[in-house]
Amino acid sequence: MKTVVWQSLSADQQNAVLERPAISDGANITSIVRGVLEQVQQNGDEALKALTAKFDKVESASIRVSDKEIEAASLRLSDKMKQALQQAHKNISAFHKAQKAQPLKVETQPGVVCELVTRAINKVGLYIPGGSAPLPSTVLMLGVPSQIAGCRKVVLCSPPPIADEILYVAKLCNIDEVYNVGGAQAIAAMAYGTETVSKVDKIFGPGNAFVTEAKRQVSNDFRGAAIDMPAGPSEVLVIADETADADFVAADLLSQAEHGPDSQVVLLTPSPMIADQVADAVQRQLKLLSRSNIAEKALGSSVIVVTESLTECIAISNSYGPEHLIVQTKNPRELLPLLDNAGSIFLGHWSPESVGDYASGTNHVLPTYGYTRTYSSLGLADFSKRMTVQELSKEGLQGLADTVVTMAEAEGLDAHKRAVTIRIDKLNQQG
Amino acid sequence: MKTVVWQSLSADQQNAVLERPAISDGANITSIVRGVLEQVQQNGDEALKALTAKFDKVESASIRVSDKEIEAASLRLSDKMKQALQQAHKNISAFHKAQKAQPLKVETQPGVVCELVTRAINKVGLYIPGGSAPLPSTVLMLGVPSQIAGCRKVVLCSPPPIADEILYVAKLCNIDEVYNVGGAQAIAAMAYGTETVSKVDKIFGPGNAFVTEAKRQVSNDFRGAAIDMPAGPSEVLVIADETADADFVAADLLSQAEHGPDSQVVLLTPSPMIADQVADAVQRQLKLLSRSNIAEKALGSSVIVVTESLTECIAISNSYGPEHLIVQTKNPRELLPLLDNAGSIFLGHWSPESVGDYASGTNHVLPTYGYTRTYSSLGLADFSKRMTVQELSKEGLQGLADTVVTMAEAEGLDAHKRAVTIRIDKLNQQG
Numbered sequence: 001m002k003t004v005v006w007q008s009l010s011a012d013q014q015n016a017v018l019e020r021p022a023i024s025d026g027a028n029i030t031s032i033v034r035g036v037l038e039q040v041q042q043n044g045d046e047a048l049k050a051l052t053a054k055f056d057k058v059e060s061a062s063i064r065v066s067d068k069e070i071e072a073a074s075l076r077l078s079d080k081m082k083q084a085l086q087q088a089h090k091n092i093s094a095f096h097k098a099q100k101a102q103p104l105k106v107e108t109q110p111g112v113v114c115e116l117v118t119r120a121i122n123k124v125g126l127y128i129p130g131g132s133a134p135l136p137s138t139v140l141m142l143g144v145p146s147q148i149a150g151c152r153k154v155v156l157c158s159p160p161p162i163a164d165e166i167l168y169v170a171k172l173c174n175i176d177e178v179y180n181v182g183g184a185q186a187i188a189a190m191a192y193g194t195e196t197v198s199k200v201d202k203i204f205g206p207g208n209a210f211v212t213e214a215k216r217q218v219s220n221d222f223r224g225a226a227i228d229m230p231a232g233p234s235e236v237l238v239i240a241d242e243t244a245d246a247d248f249v250a251a252d253l254l255s256q257a258e259h260g261p262d263s264q265v266v267l268l269t270p271s272p273m274i275a276d277q278v279a280d281a282v283q284r285q286l287k288l289l290s291r292s293n294i295a296e297k298a299l300g301s302s303v304i305v306v307t308e309s310l311t312e313c314i315a316i317s318n319s320y321g322p323e324h325l326i327v328q329t330k331n332p333r334e335l336l337p338l339l340d341n342a343g344s345i346f347l348g349h350w351s352p353e354s355v356g357d358y359a360s361g362t363n364h365v366l367p368t369y370g371y372t373r374t375y376s377s378l379g380l381a382d383f384s385k386r387m388t389v390q391e392l393s394k395e396g397l398q399g400l401a402d403t404v405v406t407m408a409e410a411e412g413l414d415a416h417k418r419a420v421t422i423r424i425d426k427l428n429q430q431g
Numbered sequence: 432m433k434t435v436v437w438q439s440l441s442a443d444q445q446n447a448v449l450e451r452p453a454i455s456d457g458a459n460i461t462s463i464v465r466g467v468l469e470q471v472q473q474n475g476d477e478a479l480k481a482l483t484a485k486f487d488k489v490e491s492a493s494i495r496v497s498d499k500e501i502e503a504a505s506l507r508l509s510d511k512m513k514q515a516l517q518q519a520h521k522n523i524s525a526f527h528k529a530q531k532a533q534p535l536k537v538e539t540q541p542g543v544v545c546e547l548v549t550r551a552i553n554k555v556g557l558y559i560p561g562g563s564a565p566l567p568s569t570v571l572m573l574g575v576p577s578q579i580a581g582c583r584k585v586v587l588c589s590p591p592p593i594a595d596e597i598l599y600v601a602k603l604c605n606i607d608e609v610y611n612v613g614g615a616q617a618i619a620a621m622a623y624g625t626e627t628v629s630k631v632d633k634i635f636g637p638g639n640a641f642v643t644e645a646k647r648q649v650s651n652d653f654r655g656a657a658i659d660m661p662a663g664p665s666e667v668l669v670i671a672d673e674t675a676d677a678d679f680v681a682a683d684l685l686s687q688a689e690h691g692p693d694s695q696v697v698l699l700t701p702s703p704m705i706a707d708q709v710a711d712a713v714q715r716q717l718k719l720l721s722r723s724n725i726a727e728k729a730l731g732s733s734v735i736v737v738t739e740s741l742t743e744c745i746a747i748s749n750s751y752g753p754e755h756l757i758v759q760t761k762n763p764r765e766l767l768p769l770l771d772n773a774g775s776i777f778l779g780h781w782s783p784e785s786v787g788d789y790a791s792g793t794n795h796v797l798p799t800y801g802y803t804r805t806y807s808s809l810g811l812a813d814f815s816k817r818m819t820v821q822e823l824s825k826e827g828l829q830g831l832a833d834t835v836v837t838m839a840e841a842e843g844l845d846a847h848k849r850a851v852t853i854r855i856d857k858l859n860q861q862g
C-alpha cells in the first residue's frame with residue numbers, strides 16, 4: 001500500500017488520492033441487460049431456462065426449488081454450521097426487531113389528528129449472487145428484515161446450483177419461494193413475473209455488473225420494481241491512532257481487500273509509526289491468504305494517509321463517506337458524535353468489520369461509493385412504507401378552515417377552497 | 432364522469448378501468464434535458480442566465496435572491512396571509528417533529544452492542560415550480576422537514592419571478608439560499624453546483640416533465656444527487672358509502688381534478704344512489720370553478736365504480752394504490768387496518784384532501800402512480816440517513832468468534848476469519 005502525507009498534497013492531489021475508480025460506463029452491459037429483460041418479459045419461464053443453460057451451464061434444474069430439496073440441504077449441513085447460522089439469525093433478528101416503528105399520533109391543533117402508520121411492503125424479492133463460495137450471510141441480511149417487517153410474500157433467486165447453507169437460511173427466514181435463477185434474468189423474473197416466478201414490488205441484494213444494471217433498469221420502469229439502493233464496490237476506511245494494534249488494522253484492511261480487486265481500502269492515521277507498522281503487517285499477512293491475488297490487486301489502488309490529527313482524519317472520512325468505518329483509537333466513542341456519512345461504524349479494537357458482516361446483528365447491506373451521504377444502512381424501514389392518516393372533527397375543520405381557504409386562494413385553486421367551504425356552509429346551516 | 436359496475440366487468444376490463452395513462456416516453460425530453468445538464472456543468476452561472484432568459488423570458492434577475500428582497504416580500508404580504516402560512520408552518524412542524532427517530536441501542540448478546548443513529552443529510556435542494564399561481568404550500572412541505580432534520584445547508588430554486596408568498600415561507604423555514612432558477616437547469620445547478628449555486632446531496636420537489644426527467648438523470652449519475660421519489664400525475668380515490676354527502680364527495684373529486692388535465696380521480700362506492708348523486712353534483716359544481724376546463728379534461732379519464740361491498744372497495748383501492756385516499760363512510764376508522772398502499776388517508780366526512788394539502792400537518796409530497804406500494808409519504812426520514820454502529824468488548828468478541836469464523840469459512844473468506852482469530856490469539860496470549 002502506498003503512503004501519503006495529507007498536508008503535503010495540493011487540494012487536487014488530495015481529491016485524487018481518495019477518488020473512487022469510475023464504474024465502467026458499460027454501454028455493452030446496458031444493451032445485453034435490456035435484451036435479457038425483454039426476453040424474460042416475452043417468453044417467461046422458457047427464457048429463464050434458456051438463459052440459465054447459457055450463463056450458468058445448468059440444464060436440468062427446475063425453476064422452483066422444492067421444499068424437499070430445502071429439507072435435504074438442512075440434513076447435509078453440520079451441526080456446527082447450523083448453530084452458527086442460528087446464532088447470527090438470532091442477533092440480526094434482535095437488532096432488526098428493535099427497529100419496529102411505533103405508531104405516531106399528533107393532534108396538531110384541536111380536532112386535527114395526524115398519524116403515521118407503517119405497513120410492510122407486500123411482496124419482496126431477494127437476490128443472492130452465486131460465485132466461488134455461497135453467501136448465506138446475505139440471505140440473513142435480507143431475509144431477517146423481510147420476515148420481521150411481515151412482508152406477505154418473500155421470493156429468493158440465486159444461480160444454480162444453490163448451496164445448502166443458502167437453502168438452510170432461506171428456511172430459517174421463512175422465505176416463501178426459492179428459485180434456481182441468477183443474473184439479470186433473475187431480476188427480470190422478479191420485476192415482471194413469469195408463469196412460475198411471482199412478480200414482486202421491491203428487489204434487494206447485491207450482484208455483479210449485469211445484476212446491478214438490471215436492477216437499475218427495472219427501477220426506472222414504472223411497471224418494474226423498486227430496488228434497495230444503488231450499488232458500488234465495497235469499501236473500508238480505518239481511523240487509527242497510536243494505541244491501535246497494527247496487526248489488527250492490517251487484518252481489517254485485508255478482510256476488505258479480499259472481497260474483490262475493485263475493493264477500496266483506506267487507512268487514516270496521525271501516527272507515522274502506525275502507518276509504517278500497518279504497511280509492513282499488510283505485506284506479511286497478505287502472504288497467508290488464500291485469496292491473496294485478489295487482495296493484492298485491491299491494495300494497488302488503496303492508500304495509507306498520514307494526517308496531522310484525529311480531527312483531520314474525521315474530516316477526511318466524512319468527506320469520503322466510507323461504507324465501513326472502523327475506529328481504532330483510545331476513546332472511539334468520543335469521536336462518534338463527529339462521524340458522519342458512513343454505512344456502518346465499528347468502534348474500538350475488538351470490533352472488526354467481519355463481526356458486522358456476519359453475526360453481531362447489524363446489517364451488512366450498506367451504501368457504498370459515497371452514497372452514504374444520502375442512503376441508509378439497510379434496515380426494517382426498507383421493507384416497509386409509511387402512510388400518513390388524518391381525521392378532523394367538525395370543530396377541527398372549523399378551526400383550520402380560514403388557513404386552508406387563504407392558502408388555496410393564494411394558489412388559485414378554487415376547488416380546494418370549495419371542498420372546505422361546502423362543508424363549513426353545511427355546518428352553519430345545521431348550526 | 433362515467434360510471435361502471437365492477438362485477439359486470441371482465442378481469443381485463445377491470446384492469447383497463449383503473450389503468451393509469453402511460454407517461455409519454457419523452458425521448459425528446461430526455462435529450463433536451465441531457466443538453467441542459469451538460470450546459471450547466473460546463474458553463475455554470477453563464478448557462479443558468481442564458482437558460483433563464485430563454486425559458487423564463489427573464490433577463491435581469493440575479494441568480495441569488497438577496498436577503499433584502501426576501502424582507503421586502505414579507506412587507507408586501509397581508510397579515511391574513513402571513514397568519515395562514517404561520518399556522519400551517521406550526522402544524523406541519525408539530526407533525527414532523529414527532530417523527531424524530533429515537534436513538535436505538537441493543538445488546539444482541541453479552542458484550543455485543545449494536546446501535547442505529549440518525550443524522551441529517553447535510554445539503555439539500557428544494558425545487559418549487561413556477562406557473563400560473565405560486566406554491567407556498569410546497570415550500571412548507573419541503574422546508575419544514577429540512578429545518579427539523581437539521582440539514583446544514585438548504586437551497587431553494589424556483590423560476591423567476593418568485594412570488595412573495597414563496598419568499599416569505601422560505602424565511603419561515605430558515606432556508607439558507609434562494610435562487611431565481613427554474614426547470615431542468617435548476618436541477619442541474621443543485622446536482623452539480625455552479626459558481627453561485629451550492630451543490631447539494633439530495634433534491635426534493637415536484638415539477639414538470641423536464642424537471643422530472645432532470646431529477647431522474649442526476650439520480651442515475653453518481654456524481655449527481657439523490658432525489659426524493661419518482662413522480663407521476665396527482666390522484667385521489669374516494670371510498671364512500673350511503674352515509675356520504677354527495678356534495679362533499681364531488682367537491683373532493685373536483686379539488687383533485689383541477690390540479691391538471693392528467694389528474695386521476697376515482698370514486699368507489701357500494702351505493703348506486705351515491706354514485707348517481709355524486710355524478711350529478713360533479714357536473715353542477717364543475718360549472719362554478721375558475722379552472723373548470725382543466726378539471727373537465729381530468730374527469731374525462733376518471734371513473735365512478737359501483738361495487739358489491741365496502742370490502743370490495745378496499746380490495747380495489749389497495750390494488751390501485753392511490754396517492755390520496757379519502758374514506759367517507761359510517762365508521763372509517765374501522766376500515767383503517769385493512770387499507771394499504773396509499774400515500775395519505777383522509778378519514779371521515781370532515782377531512783377533505785385540501786386540509787392535508789395545506790395545513791393539517793401531514794406532508795403533501797406523496798408517492799403517485801402506484802409507487803405507494805413501496806414508497807412512503809415524504810417525512811423527516813427522507814431528510815436523514817441511518818447509520819449503524821457496533822462496539823464489542825473483549826468478552827463480546829470471544830462470545831461471537833466461533834460463529835463468525837464458521838461463517839467466514841463457509842464463504843471462503845480467509846481474511847474475514849483472520850480479522851477475528853488474530854484478536855482472539857492476542858487475547859489468549861494476554862490470557
